[in-house]
Amino acid sequence: MTTRTQQLLANAKTAIAAQDWLRARLFMEELTHLLPDDPSIAYNRGLVYWKLEEYDNAAAWLRRALELKPDFAQAQAALKFMQDLAGGGMTDAADAPPAPRPAPAVPPPPPPASEEEEWFLGGGFWPRT
DSSP: OOHHHHHHHHHHHHHHHTTOHHHHHHHHHHHHHHOTTOHHHHHHHHHHHHHTTOHHHHHHHHHHHHHHOTTOHHHHHHHHHHHHHTTTOOOOGGGOOSSOOOOOSSOOOOOOOOSSSEEESSSSEEEOO
C-alpha cells in the first residue's frame, strides 16, 4: 500500500470519527479509484453513502462489495437490512425515483467481527475482509 493510500485511509478514518460524512465521502471516492478491487473500500463507501442518506448509492456500493467478494457477510447483512427497511424496493441509482427515500429509523447493527484486521465505520469498527 502506498504512502498516499495510507494517508487517505487515515484521513477517511478521521473524518468518519468526526462524523464528517461529506469529507469521508471524498476520501472514500478517491480510495475506490486507487483500490477499485478492494471489497472493504466498496463496502465502507456504501456505508458512508448510507450516513449521507444516499440510499441508492449505498446499495450500489454494497452490491459492488459483494461482486468483489460474494461471501462478504457484513455487506450481505447491511444490504439485506437496507432492503428490509425499504420493503425490498431498493433500486439501482439509474432506476431511482425522483423523490428521495425516507431515512431508516435506525442504522444497521454491526455484524460480529470475525476477521483479523479491523476496519472503520458503524458502531465501532467494522471488520475488514
